[in-house]
Amino acid sequence: MTVEFQVQGVRVSELARRYGTPLFVYDGTVLRDRFHGLRDRLHPAMEIFYSLKANPNISICALLHSFGARAEVSSLVELTTALRAGVPPQQVIFLGPGKSRQELAACLDTGIHAVVCESIPEVALVDELARERGVRAQVALRVNPRFAVKRSGLAMGGKPRQFGIDEEELFGQTDLVKRFPDVDVMGVQVYMGTRILHEAVIVENTTRILDLAERLAAALHLELRMVDVGGGLGVSYFDGESDLDAQVLTDGLNPVIEDFTARHPGTRLIMELGRYLTAEAGTYVMGVRYTKTSMGERFAVADGGTHHHMAAVGIGSFVKRNFPMAVLNRLDELPTEEWNVTGPLCTPGDTIGKKVPLPPVRPGDLIGVHRSGAYGPTASPGLFLSHGYPAEVLVHEGRCHLVRERDSPDDLLQRQRLYDPTAHDAADVPH
Ligand SMILES: *Cc1c(COP(=O)(O)O)cnc(C)c1O
Numbered sequence: 001m002t003v004e005f006q007v008q009g010v011r012v013s014e015l016a017r018r019y020g021t022p023l024f025v026y027d028g029t030v031l032r033d034r035f036h037g038l039r040d041r042l043h044p045a046m047e048i049f050y051s052l053k054a055n056p057n058i059s060i061c062a063l064l065h066s067f068g069a070r071a072e073v074s075s076l077v078e079l080t081t082a083l084r085a086g087v088p089p090q091q092v093i094f095l096g097p098g099k100s101r102q103e104l105a106a107c108l109d110t111g112i113h114a115v116v117c118e119s120i121p122e123v124a125l126v127d128e129l130a131r132e133r134g135v136r137a138q139v140a141l142r143v144n145p146r147f148a149v150k151r152s153g154l155a156m157g158g159k160p161r162q163f164g165i166d167e168e169e170l171f172g173q174t175d176l177v178k179r180f181p182d183v184d185v186m187g188v189q190v191y192m193g194t195r196i197l198h199e200a201v202i203v204e205n206t207t208r209i210l211d212l213a214e215r216l217a218a219a220l221h222l223e224l225r226m227v228d229v230g231g232g233l234g235v236s237y238f239d240g241e242s243d244l245d246a247q248v249l250t251d252g253l254n255p256v257i258e259d260f261t262a263r264h265p266g267t268r269l270i271m272e273l274g275r276y277l278t279a280e281a282g283t284y285v286m287g288v289r290y291t292k293t294s295m296g297e298r299f300a301v302a303d304g305g306t307h308h309h310m311a312a313v314g315i316g317s318f319v320k321r322n323f324p325m326a327v328l329n330r331l332d333e334l335p336t337e338e339w340n341v342t343g344p345l346c347t348p349g350d351t352i353g354k355k356v357p358l359p360p361v362r363p364g365d366l367i368g369v370h371r372s373g374a375y376g377p378t379a380s381p382g383l384f385l386s387h388g389y390p391a392e393v394l395v396h397e398g399r400c401h402l403v404r405e406r407d408s409p410d411d412l413l414q415r416q417r418l419y420d421p422t423a424h425d426a427a428d429v430p431h
Contacts, residue, residue: 005283005328005368007395012285012328012366019391019402021287021366022304026373026403028063028396030281035067038276041250043257046269049093049228052078054274054374055282059394059403061085064277072272076103083110093228093270095142095189097162105129107137113268114140114226116189118164120173123180130182140187140226143167143216147208148192157192164190167212171219187226187268188213194275195234199244202233203252210260226268227260233276237371238321244276275374282373284309285328286343286352288365298339300361305343305350307387310380312352312369322353328368333359341367345385388412 005012007027015025039048050069052061056078061071062085070091071082082092094107095116104126107115117123117139130137146167148158177185190209196202209229217224236243257269286304293299306313314320325341327333335357343350352369361367382389388407393400 002330003332005326005331005366007283008398010395010398010400012368015393015400016285016287016366018400019393020406021285022302022308022390023285024308024372024376024390024392024404025283025285026057026060026278026281026392026394027283028281028394031060031063031278031373032067034277034280035064035069037246038250038273039068041246041254042271043250043254043261045261046253046257046271047091048277049091049270049272050277051231051272051274052081055278055376056081056378057392057394057403058085059401060278060373061087063394063396065091069277070270072270076100076106079103079106079110079112089113093140093189093272095272101125101129105133108133108135112138114138114187116140116142116187116228118142118162120165120169120176123176123183123185127180127183135182137183138187139183139185140189140228141165141170141185141216142189142191143170143212145190145192145208145212157190170216174220176220177222185220185222187224187228188216189228189230189270191228191230191272192232194232196232197234197236197241197244199249199252202231202244202249203256205229205232206253207256210256214260214263224264224267226270228270228272231271231273231276233273235275235279235371235374237323277374279371279374282371282376283328284312284369284372284376286341286367286369288361288363288367289344290363291361297355298337298361300339300341300358300365300367302341302343302352302367304390305345305352306347306380307343307345307350307382307384308377308380308390309352309369309372311375312372313349320351320354322356323372324370325353325356325358326368326370327358327361328366330359330365335359337361344387382407383412386412 049072050064051072058081071087073079074096089111092112093114097118126137142164144164144166145157192205206229213227286302288300290301312323338355339358341353391406392404394403
């Protein structure tokens with residue numbers, strides 16, 4: 001008997017038959033366990049905000065919210081998504097280095113908890129928009145700290161960045177509160193980096209950020225009502241990596257949080273997590289179209305690739321490392337061969353797995369990339385070669401829900417215009 005990958009009892013071949021491939025499948029139970037694994041251990045004063053950037057699907061956001069997550073958004077569409085997913089405005093914060101006037105206005109009009117400002121000119125614009133509306137804007141300041149985090153996939157602090165306001169500069173802004181009368185500067189945010197897999201590093205970051213927030217509040221005479229300590233909690237993808245231990249992490253974090261809340265009982269504490277909450281719950285399922293050999297190497301040419309899963313392709317890293325992969329419809333067969341798993345794009349970069357140990361692959365097989373629930377299609381060049389976005393399916397409580405329809409050719413073409421040689425736009429230069 002062949003053993004198949006299943007999501008809550010639904011066989012992968014059934015999912016592929018029903019929805020076609022390539023396909024992202026999310027397991028609602030894994031999502032819940034991931035959230036609760038941390039939530040149930042973490043100090044209750046620390047709120048978990050879901051960073052929609054990692055996976056902005058409205059159903060993923062709604063499901064995480066039903067478990068207790070709040071939302072951290074960085075665009076007008078992410079804000080709209082979170083609100084439509086049912087997250088109350090007071091549980092939403094908006095962050096990002098280049099917010100538009102329209103986005104800032106939407107923050108004020110919807111009454112979200114905080115706009116996290118990343119520059120002094122942005123604070124000035126928020127002040128102006130608040131005055132126009134006759135409201136007081138709730139603002140937190142994103143700080144680019146002097147210190148940097150070690151052992152992170154992408155370190156943020158201690159470097160020139162477009163994100164946040166330099167620590168040194170902020171400490172000199174002692175008249176900030178007076179200068180912007182319609183802004184209520186009430187919080188501090190710091191994000192140290194992503195893909196951190198060492199519990200002690202996260203504890204150290206959090207400790208330093210809370211300390212920085214306290215010192216900054218004292219220097220600028222702020223009433224500290226919110227501190228967002230970022231997060232950057234990683235998940236393991238590659239050989240030699242291991243997952244964070246939620247127990248070890250919270251054993252380290254909770255005393256630090258307790259210490260802080262004892263001094264600042266009214267301050268909302270926020271941790272913003274993307275990858276950590278969603279990566280594990282997602283599987284990217286590709287159908288194998290052709291198999292062949294080239295100069296002694298085996299190739300499985302699949303219907304999915306770079307355009308949906310740039311992270312697995314390894315763009316941006318020096319050495320391509322393989323995500324965990326398997327032939328999902330024959331899990332019981334031993335990986336006796338090495339296969340290059342490639343996609344339909346006309347570029348050698350469209351290689352999802354290099355020399356992956358797999359059982360003999362045949363056309364029609366379903367190859368899966370595990371831990372693919374974060375930074376998938378929306379972080380990939382989905383329009384390259386005009387293949388468009390794949391379908392996304394959420395399996396929750398044993399039921400399948402199509403949560404994103406596959407793009408059709410009409411979807412992809414509808415915003416293009418075939419030019420008409422006998423007409424032109426009114427704004428054209430006359431000749
Ligand atoms: C990207 C980002 C996140 C989410 O990062 P993960 O590593 O996916 O948890 C959180 N906060 C900020 C400011 C970000 O830029």
